[in-house]
Amino acid sequence: MEKKKNKVLLIGWDAADWKIMDKLMANGLMPAMKSLVDNGVRGKLATLDPPLSPMLWTSMSTGVRPYRHGVIGFVEHDGKGGVRSVSSHYRKVKAFWNMLTMEGYKSNVIAWWPSNPVESINGCMVSNLFQQEKKGRETMERENWEIPEGTIYPESLKEQLMELRVHPHDITGNLVMPFVPQAVALDKKKDKRLTVISKFIAHATTVHAACTELMETQEWDLTAVYHDAIDHFSHGFMKFHPPMMPNRDKEEYELFKDVVIGAYVFHDMMLDRLLKMIDDDTTVIIVSDHGFHSDHLRPAHIPKVPSGPAIEHAPYGIFVAKGPGIKKGERIHGASVLDVTPTLLTLFDLPVGRDMDGKPLVNIFDHPKSVRYIDSWEKVDKPGGELVSVSEESLEATNEAALQQLVDLGYIDEMKLDDSNEDQQEYLTGIIKENQFYLAKSYISGGKHEDALEILLEIEDKTNPDFRFLIDIINSSIKTKRYGLAKEYLHFVRKNDIMSKAYMDTLEAKIALGLNDGETALRMLQSALKSNPDAIEILIELGRLFNSIRELKKARECFSKVIEKDPDNAHAYHGVGVSYLREESYENALDYFLNAVERMHHYPLAHFHIGETLALMNEHEAAISSFEVALTMNPDLPKIYRWLIDLHELINNTKAVEFYRDKLKTKIIDEKVIITGLPGPKLTSVIELLRSRGFIVEGDPDKINEIDSPLNNDILAGFKQRICYLPENLIQNLLSKYDYRIVIVNDDVETVSDYLNSKTKLRKSSYNPDLIDGLVKMDITARIWLGQQPNLDIFYINELEDDKNELLISFVKD
Amino acid sequence: MSEIIVVTGLPRSGTSLMMQIFDRSGTPILSDGIRERDDNNPEGYYELEAVKGIVKDNSFLKDAEGKVVKIVAPLPIFLDTKYKYKVVFMRREMDEVLRSQEKMLVKDQTSEREKFRTIYEFHLKKTYKYFVDNNIPFIDIMYSDLIKDPETEINKLIEFCGLGSSVEDLSVVVKPELYRNRK
Numbered sequence: 001m002e003k004k005k006n007k008v009l010l011i012g013w014d015a016a017d018w019k020i021m022d023k024l025m026a027n028g029l030m031p032a033m034k035s036l037v038d039n040g041v042r043g044k045l046a047t048l049d050p051p052l053s054p055m056l057w058t059s060m061s062t063g064v065r066p067y068r069h070g071v072i073g074f075v076e077h078d079g080k081g082g083v084r085s086v087s088s089h090y091r092k093v094k095a096f097w098n099m100l101t102m103e104g105y106k107s108n109v110i111a112w113w114p115s116n117p118v119e120s121i122n123g124c125m126v127s128n129l130f131q132q133e134k135k136g137r138e139t140m141e142r143e144n145w146e147i148p149e150g151t152i153y154p155e156s157l158k159e160q161l162m163e164l165r166v167h168p169h170d171i172t173g174n175l176v177m178p179f180v181p182q183a184v185a186l187d188k189k190k191d192k193r194l195t196v197i198s199k200f201i202a203h204a205t206t207v208h209a210a211c212t213e214l215m216e217t218q219e220w221d222l223t224a225v226y227h228d229a230i231d232h233f234s235h236g237f238m239k240f241h242p243p244m245m246p247n248r249d250k251e252e253y254e255l256f257k258d259v260v261i262g263a264y265v266f267h268d269m270m271l272d273r274l275l276k277m278i279d280d281d282t283t284v285i286i287v288s289d290h291g292f293h294s295d296h297l298r299p300a301h302i303p304k305v306p307s308g309p310a311i312e313h314a315p316y317g318i319f320v321a322k323g324p325g326i327k328k329g330e331r332i333h334g335a336s337v338l339d340v341t342p343t344l345l346t347l348f349d350l351p352v353g354r355d356m357d358g359k360p361l362v363n364i365f366d367h368p369k370s371v372r373y374i375d376s377w378e379k380v381d382k383p384g385g386e387l388v389s390v391s392e393e394s395l396e397a398t399n400e401a402a403l404q405q406l407v408d409l410g411y412i413d414e415m416k417l418d419d420s421n422e423d424q425q426e427y428l429t430g431i432i433k434e435n436q437f438y439l440a441k442s443y444i445s446g447g448k449h450e451d452a453l454e455i456l457l458e459i460e461d462k463t464n465p466d467f468r469f470l471i472d473i474i475n476s477s478i479k480t481k482r483y484g485l486a487k488e489y490l491h492f493v494r495k496n497d498i499m500s501k502a503y504m505d506t507l508e509a510k511i512a513l514g515l516n517d518g519e520t521a522l523r524m525l526q527s528a529l530k531s532n533p534d535a536i537e538i539l540i541e542l543g544r545l546f547n548s549i550r551e552l553k554k555a556r557e558c559f560s561k562v563i564e565k566d567p568d569n570a571h572a573y574h575g576v577g578v579s580y581l582r583e584e585s586y587e588n589a590l591d592y593f594l595n596a597v598e599r600m601h602h603y604p605l606a607h608f609h610i611g612e613t614l615a616l617m618n619e620h621e622a623a624i625s626s627f628e629v630a631l632t633m634n635p636d637l638p639k640i641y642r643w644l645i646d647l648h649e650l651i652n653n654t655k656a657v658e659f660y661r662d663k664l665k666t667k668i669i670d671e672k673v674i675i676t677g678l679p680g681p682k683l684t685s686v687i688e689l690l691r692s693r694g695f696i697v698e699g700d701p702d703k704i705n706e707i708d709s710p711l712n713n714d715i716l717a718g719f720k721q722r723i724c725y726l727p728e729n730l731i732q733n734l735l736s737k738y739d740y741r742i743v744i745v746n747d748d749v750e751t752v753s754d755y756l757n758s759k760t761k762l763r764k765s766s767y768n769p770d771l772i773d774g775l776v777k778m779d780i781t782a783r784i785w786l787g788q789q790p791n792l793d794i795f796y797i798n799e800l801e802d803d804k805n806e807l808l809i810s811f812v813k814d
Numbered sequence: 815m816s817e818i819i820v821v822t823g824l825p826r827s828g829t830s831l832m833m834q835i836f837d838r839s840g841t842p843i844l845s846d847g848i849r850e851r852d853d854n855n856p857e858g859y860y861e862l863e864a865v866k867g868i869v870k871d872n873s874f875l876k877d878a879e880g881k882v883v884k885i886v887a888p889l890p891i892f893l894d895t896k897y898k899y900k901v902v903f904m905r906r907e908m909d910e911v912l913r914s915q916e917k918m919l920v921k922d923q924t925s926e927r928e929k930f931r932t933i934y935e936f937h938l939k940k941t942y943k944y945f946v947d948n949n950i951p952f953i954d955i956m957y958s959d960l961i962k963d964p965e966t967e968i969n970k971l972i973e974f975c976g977l978g979s980s981v982e983d984l985s986v987v988v989k990p991e992l993y994r995n996r997k
Contacts, residue, residue: 454936457929477932485928492925 006324007282008347009215009274010224010340012060012112013267014053015231016318017291018044020241020264029265032272033320036284040322041364043332045339046600047290049445050438051313054086056289056337057113057226061095063341063356066442067451069093071114073435074307083431086114088387094377096341097121097224098384102377103350105221108214111207112226117150121385124214125153126161128226131206133167136400142167150390160217164209171198171205179262182255196236197259201266204229208270215277222344227270233263234292235309241294260294283323283347289337291316297566305468306434316568321364332363334601346371353377357446433459437469444472449479467498471507478510486511502532509541516732518784519777521545536562536569543575548787549780550746552579570600574609581613582796589613604633608640616807620647638664638739639793646810673723673812675699676731676782677745678775680752685800686745686808687725693809699725702759723812728782741793741811742786749775816880818897819975822887822941823904824934826914828957829884832904833860834987835968836882839979844874844883854918860884868892888937891944900975901945901952908934910957964988 025034048059048066058071066072070092078084091114097107098121107123109115116127130151133140140146145167152158176183179197188194204227211225237259239245244253275284291314293299302308319335321343322328338358345352346360351372360371374380436459443452453476460469470493477486490507493499505528512520525542532538543558556579562572577592590613596606611626624647631640641664648656675690677683679701687697698721726734734740753772786792795811819841823829834857837843844862851858864874865885872894875883879897893899906914908931915930916923923930945952953974960967964985972981 450936453932457933457936462926482928482932485932488925488928 005221005281006347007220007278008222008323008344009278009282009284010222010344011271011274011284011286012057012224012226013230013286013288013318014057014113014226014228015234015290015292015313016264016267016286016288017294017314018042018316018318019291019314020260020294021318024261024264024268029261030268032268032275033286035275036271036286036320036322037329039328040284040320041327041330041332043319043335044291044316045287045289045319046334046336046602047313047315047317048337048442050307050441051290051310051315052307052438053228053231053289054114055438055442058091058095059357060287060289060337060340061097061112061224062091062093063338063353063358064093065338065357065446067439067446067448068357072442073431073438075431076435077428077432081428083428085116087116088114088119089117094384096222096344097123097125099341099345099350099377099380100222100348102380102382102384103348105348106219108211108218108220108223108225110211110214110223110225111228112224113228117388117390118153119385119387120153123220123222124157124218126210126214127151128228130161130210131165131203133202134404137404142169148390150388153388157214161210161213164206164213166202166205166209168195168199168202171201175201178265179259180255181258186255193236193256197233200229200232200236200263204266204270208273212273212277215274221348225274227267230263230267230288231292233260234294235312237263238292238294238298238312245298245300247300281324283321283326285340285343286318286320287337287340288317290314291318305466306430307438319361321361325366325369326364327366332361333598334363335361336602437466440472444476449476452476453480453482462492465492465496465498467493470498471503474507475510478507478514481514483511483514486514500532502528502535502538505531506535506538506541513545513784516781516785518545518549518781521784522549522780534561534565536566540569540571540575543572544787545784547575547578547582548783550582550783552582555579568599570596570603570606573599574603574606577606577609577613581609581616584616584798586613586617590617602633604630604637607633608637611640611643615643615647620651623647624651639741642741642793649810671722671739671741672719673741673743674731674734675723675725675743675745676728677743678728678747678749678752678779680747680755682747682751682797682800683725683745686743686797689800689805689808690723690812695723695812696721697723697725701725701727722814729778731782732785741795743795743797743808743812744783744786746796746798749779816898818875818878818880818899819882820890820893820899820901821882821884821904822890822901823906824911824937825886826911826918827904827906828955828960829886829904830855830857830859831957831960831988832902832955833882833884834858835971835984836977838984838987839977841975841977842881844878844881865889887934887941888944890941893944893950895948899950901950902971902975903941903952903954904957905954906957960988 021030021033024030025037048056052073054071054074055066058069059065062069070090071086072090074086075083076086076090097109097119100107101122105122107121109121109123110126111128111130113128115125116129118125118127127150129148132148133145135146145165147158147162152161173183176194176197179201180186180194183194186194207225207227211223214220215223237256239248240253240256241260242257244250244257271286278284293312293314297314299311303311317337319332336358338356339361340358342352342356342358342360343364346362346369349372351374352360353376354373355376355378362369362371436455440452440455443449443455452472456469456473456476460466460473470489474486474489474493477483477489486507490504490511494504505524509521509524509528512518512524522545525538525545528535528538529542539558539562543555543562546552546555546558556576559572559575559579562569563576566572573592573596577589577596580586580589580592590610593606593610593613597603597610600606607626607630611623611630614623614626624644627640627644627647630637631644634640641660644660645657645664648660675683675687675697683701687701690697698719749772752775753768756771757768786794795808797808819836821829821832821836833843833845837860843860845860846862848863849859849861861884862874864871865883868885868889869892872892875894875897885893890901911934912923912927912930944950953970955967955971965981968981968984971977972979972984977984
């Protein structure tokens with residue numbers, strides 16, 4: 001019997017967002033989408049920064065980040081001293097249509113952005129300029145509507161597909177009515193917005209027509225179609241979407257409030273048609289590159305900078321998959337735009353490139369799916385399709401039209417193509433600089449701050465300062481521990497008053513944290529919050545600091561405010577979880593940590609904390625699973641290995657204990673266990689307990705004068721033992737040449753003050769405000785520093801209780 | 815095909831001093847004398863104007879075989895790998911480099927010192943990476959070591975480049991009074 005072919009239909013809807021779709025599905029307005037969601041899996045697709053569509057859709061089609069695929073920004077250098085609309089020319093790596101061609105699969109690729117000029121793949125390609133009715137700056141009429149070269153492969157399909165195009169002039173009033181029910185009330189001559197809507201509808205219809213035609217008339221294994229209309233409709237009309245935004249004109253709101261809904265419904269109707277054209281053996285995947293704010297997170301103003309409208313984009317797009325072997329009615333977590341190509345390859349049983357930044361979404365499958373890997377598709381020596389050649393003349397006219405489209409959408413500034421050479425040169429320099437900035441952002445998004453900084457320092461110009469560049473320079477300087485550089489730029493920013501005071505204070509707080517100046521950090525964040533009480537970033541930073549100094553209620557207040565404003569903020573949920581964990585309120589902690597990873601799956605610290613919480617709840621097996629997840633995300637954290645060793649010991653899995661011990665040996669060189677905390681009765685009793693159990697603890701908290709001893713370069717140089725007591729005020733001088741496990745004994749300042757007074761032969765009850773102030777300051781500084789060190793393995797202990805004692809022993813032992 | 819000796823390093827790291835040493839050794843120098851000697855480099859710069867355009871045109875390298883050419887970091891990353899090279903990498907304490915540059919430019923750049931420090935760090939890193947990636951042999955000569963103990967450093971140089979001169983003869987070039995911008 002002939003094996004049925006498993007086809008894949010991949011649909012891209014730029015900017016599609018669950019918030020709107022969920023409401024429309026609930027109201028029965030998107031039945032096709034609902035049928036997919038009910039019978040398949042759904043999830044959020046994390047976008048990349050910067051959330052600019054050509055970069056994202058190329059990451060989607062290649063599985064790598066923009067700094068590797070080379071498609072940067074909306075426009076690019078044409079190699080002849082000019083600019084052109086972003087194209088296929090600069091893509092440095094293979095796209096999925098090339099990989100499928102290499103393996104003999106046939107693809108239809110329609111309107112993918114960017115895909116002009118098309119490539120000679122096994123199958124058919126229609127570029128993203130197919131629907132364009134402009135030639136240069138002129139609009140071509142229906143009867144002489146040419147098609148630019150490089151738009152269709154194979155060329156033989158040109159006549160067949162050209163006929164299917166829908167011209168914006170074909171979109172009559174009645175067709176616009178579902179989007180603007182009161183269209184008749186508008187003066188079309190004065191208000192061009194109906195023309196814009198007609199154009200969006202025409203373009204989407206044209207793309208849809210080409211897609212259905214190719215699906216019907218061509219043999220195919222994969223059909224991939226991309227629609228930009230939801231993004232365009234949203235940029236134009238989301239500001240009128242209900243509920244009415246403050247300070248909007250009521251009349252305009254009434255006129256245009258249905259446009260975005262109309263756009264989604266229209267796409268659902270197109271989807272319905274596509275679904276009717278496929279059989280049950282075809283897998284359908286729908287993706288969007290980013291979301292779009294549709295609620296209170298809609299920005300009141302669009303910044304007047306290039307790509308300013310991208311501020312309206314939300315960080316998560318959509319992912320839906322339905323087909324044979326795919327789970328039904330379930331949600332998946334942790335998907336990213338980088339995962340689309342690896343997942344497609346897995347669906348075709350083709351190997352995933354180890355050099356890809358994304359991963360196959362194996363959690364969409366009913367049964368475990370084996371994934372094959374190769375080092376790189378770039379090394380596969382098979383023909384995958386070449387760019388078709390295009391004449392200079394056609395290229396020029398096409399580019400000008402495409403550039404004008406980008407100007408119309410607000411993504412790039414008005415061109416000065418008719419102006420003097422000098423102006424053109426300036427425009428070109430600006431474009432190149434802007435693209436370099438996007439490249440730097442892409443490096444930052446991939447955690448490559450050094451590379452970003454190198455670019456940013458080259459493009460930054462203090463005579464014409466751009467706040468976006470300056471912010472990233474300061475942040476990347478902090479990330480690469482170049483605090484001097486960060487301070488130098490912050491000084492410049494403050495002197496020239498380039499950013500809001502709140503933002504500058506936040507940056508100063510971050511620098512202070514890096515320099516172990518917890519007090520300044522706290523002061524700066526509190527000051528920043530005063531001038532901007534709603535700023536999410538400040539609240540998160542402040543919440544984390546409060547958690548570090550065990551002001552747990554204050555921490556929760558900060559994070560709760562964030563959740564109120566942004567219910568999808570994973571960091572806020574994680575922060576609340578940490579506060580509950582510190583209070584030993586494990587069930588609450590677990591609840592919040594789970595909420596955090598549901599919102600951002602790739603969050604190793606949250607998975608680590610889930611593991612820690614479950615371990616403390618004696619859920620050993622579940623804790624092991626969580627630590628294993630954390631380990632796959634961050635294999636360099638020694639503390640994860642230690643937990644896994646301890647837990648496997650508890651369940652007598654000696655093989656696993658040995659395995660993780662061996663792994664841990666490769667991660668650490670020398671290790672010290674530090675006992676610290678305020679020098680009160682609890683600290684003394686913890687040290688006594690350890691000594692009574694046979695551990696040698698070097699150092700003595702009763703020698704309180706040591707607290708004020710001058711700092712050594714290597715504070716542990718004189719210590720011979722593995723376990724040492726170190727006063728809190730010296731903690732921040734620990735050198736990175738050792739690995740540390742830290743036991744922090746929590747005690748309250750007043751008890752410690754009394755204890756110290758009694759030790760110094762003062763009356764126990766004598767109140768010593770200077771001592772208390774000193775202790776508070778010391779405790780805050782130490783805890784803030786500890787809170788900032790990702791590699792420290794910290795064990796907090798409040799009371800000496802039997803079960804806690806055993807955990808402590810297990811924590812400190814070799 | 816005889817190799818090209820490249821003297822590199824950040825501007826004001828002692829690259830001109832190293833060129834003088836090579837000049838003294840009798841190794842042919844590829845320079846054009848366009849940049850004239852001044853108070854900052856009383857013995858001259860030994861530079862080639864064409865090096866400035868290396869990003870777009872490195873064809874001058876065909877005249878550099880068997881000679882020494884000064885190419886400041888990070889410009890060596892635009893070398894043509896079809897030629898063979900040996901590289902002398904001049905290094906100097908970054909603070910001294912920055913102060914020396916400021917003095918030369920008669921410009922107070924203290925408010926941008928960290929920026930330039932970082933940019934130069936990147937330039938050095940990029941240049942070293944290029945040499946390593948392309949298997950180009952290089953030696954580091956610390957400017958301060960060269961001034962303090964010329965014999966030892968010049969000995970290293972003679973050995974690395976296979977120079978025919980004696981250590982004593984070449985050490986004459988190094989005049990401690992040139993080491994003037996140190997604090």
